[in-house]
Amino acid sequence: MRFDTVIIGGGLAGMACGIRLAEAGRRCAIVSQGQSAIHFSSGSFDLLGRLPDGQPVSDPVAGIARLAEQCPAHPYAVIGAENCTRLAGQVPALLREAGIRVVGDSRHNHFRITPMGKSKATWLTIEGYLTTDEPDKYPFRRVCIANIEGFLDFYPEFIAEELNRRGVECRFGNFNHPDLEKIRRNPSEMRSANIARVFDHDADLEALAEALRHQAAGCDALILPALIGLTRNDSLEFLRQRVGLPIHLLPTLPPSIPGIRAQQALQHRFRELGGEYFLGDSVLSAEIEHDRVRRIFTANHGNIPFEAEHFVLATGSFFSKGLVATPDRIVEPVFGADTLHTPNRAEWYTLRFFDRQPYQAFGVRTDPSLRVMKQGRPLENLYCAGAGLAGFHPVQEECGAGVSLLSALHVAELVLND
Ligand SMILES: Cc1cc2nc3c(=O)[nH]c(=O)nc-3n(C[C@H](O)[C@H](O)[C@H](O)COP(=O)(O)OP(=O)(O)OC[C@H]3O[C@@H](n4cnc5c(N)ncnc54)[C@H](O)[C@@H]3O)c2cc1C
Structure with missing residues (x-):
């Protein structure tokens, strides 16, 4: 099989890169x-929430401009502040074209509310989710926090505690549905994706709206766990009209309905543009000649190779097995690429779980054009994008989705200009 570009990994980075290349008319496979990590995400995309020294960032574009001093190996510093600003400006349109409508902009972080009720700075949030411009200011004074009976991945009490501290009066609502009885028999089935399937039909949404209308009577707004809209875009509007109140969604613990929806929408957009998506197949090995990747081999296609002019490594970090830790090394399993890590395993992590963990900045070594290094030399037609890149701390710097999206768009431009 021959393509212009083959992308390995179909997470946020692989799909953003594939979409941009397919939009430019390239024949592309993922x-x-x-x-991928997006299945577990909050429905918000972070660009930069903190500098490496811990300072909070309110203007991500300004923060990115300061990264080169503090951390020259950070992917944003390698891509360049001007490129990052330009590419960040393209992301809302890329998401919108895929049917994912977001609020937010790259000059001003807003705040989203976590499943535990805490405010967290972020860049873009899918429409319908509760966001605020300032951490202490909510668009309501008296709110009903509703939950499904027996759903354990959402914590109304914690959320209410946080809101109460900021002067918001909270009331709890609980709703049920006969179809939930089947999945309730087994507590491990009471997960967001299974519940969301129940509320994908008009009649079931009507019943939900009816229950919510009674429970939220006298409140200014309603907070609902993100358990609607698995396969349709209009569920929230449907409920808002019938309940007659502003309704704000909050993310639940994973699996994440906004994440699953975003994944499906991006995948659909890629295919609509003519891209070929091979889901459930693993790239196992590659043939490399004269510093160029010639072909790759996958589990499902056996000895039928994938050949291309360019390849993109977007296999993510440890979470997706794009990086693997052995007792003494960090390994990139497909190409045996060079990785950046400290040699002494005792220095890979600190014992305090929430501290800045050194291993999180380990990753694939690249040249300044994000070409993957192997045995000290760049592979001319293999680029790396996304969470597998070295040099950043996605959790502490609150930049996970941003690094994946911006590096993916940057790599797409490098491929198009090669
Ligand atoms: C649990 C979790 C939640 C997160 N939530 C958020 C959030 O709410 N907001 C935010 O901004 N950031 C979040 N992040 C940060 C996240 O890293 C980025 O947002 C981003 O989604 C990473 O995308 P990616 O495409 O780079 O990597 P991944 O999403 O890890 O995708 C890599 C893909 O490559 C595939 N793959 C791996 N090896 C192979 C192989 N050999 N052959 C074929 N395919 C392969 C994997 O199956 C996977 O689909 C979260 C991260 C995690 C782990």
């Missing part, structure tokens, strides 16, 4: 072995 090979992806399984679920």
Whole structure:
């Protein structure tokens, strides 16, 4: 099989890169072995929430401009502040074209509310989710926080505690539905995706709206766990009209309905543009000649190779097995690429779980054009994008989705200009 570009990994980075290349008319394939981090995400995309020294960032564009001093190996510093600003400006349109409508802009972080009720700075949030411009200011004084009976991945009490501290009066609502009885028999089935399937039909949404209308009577607004809209875009509007109140969604613990929806929408957009998506297939090995990747081999296609002019490594970090830790090394399993890590395993992590963990900045070593290094030399037609890149701390710097999206768009431009 021959393509212009083959992308390995179908997470946020692989799909953004594939979409941009397919939009430019390139024949593109994505090979992806399984679920990606986006299935677990909050429905918000972070660009930069903190500098490496811990200072909070309110203007991500200004923060990115300061990264080169503090951390020259950070992917944003490698891509360049001007490129980052330009590419960040393209992301809302890329998402919108895929049917994912977001609020937010790259000059001003807003705040989203976590499943535990805390405010967290972020860049873009899918429409319908509760966001605020300032951490202490909510668009309501008296709110009803509703939950499904027996759903354990959402914590109304914690959320109410946080809101009460900021002067918001909270009331709890609980709703049920006969179809939920089947999944309730087994507590491990009471997960967001299974519940959301129940509320994908008009009649079931009507019943939900009826229950919510009674429970939220006298409140200014309603907070609902993100358990609607698995396969349709209009569920929230449907409920808002019938309940007659502003309704704000909050993310639940994973699996994440906004994440699953975003994954499906991006995948659909890629295919609509003519891209070929090989889901459930793993790239196992590659043939490299004269510093160029010639072909790759996958589990499902056996000895039928994928050949291309360019390849993109977007296999993610440890979470997606794009990086693997052995007792003494960090390994990139497909190409045996060079990785950046400290040699002494005792220095890979600190014992305090929430501290800045050194291993999180480990990743694939690249040249300044994000070409993957192997045995000290760049592979001329293999680029790396996304969470597998070295040099950043996605959790502490609150930049995970931003690095994946911006590096993917940057790599797409490098491929198009090669
Ligand atoms: C649980 C979790 C939640 C997160 N939530 C957020 C959030 O709410 N907001 C935010 O801004 N950031 C969040 N992040 C940060 C996240 O890293 C980025 O947002 C981004 O989604 C990473 O995308 P990616 O495409 O780079 O990598 P991944 O999403 O890890 O995708 C890599 C893909 O490559 C595939 N793959 C791996 N090896 C192979 C192979 N050999 N062959 C074929 N396919 C392969 C994997 O199956 C996977 O599909 C979260 C991260 C995690 C782990």
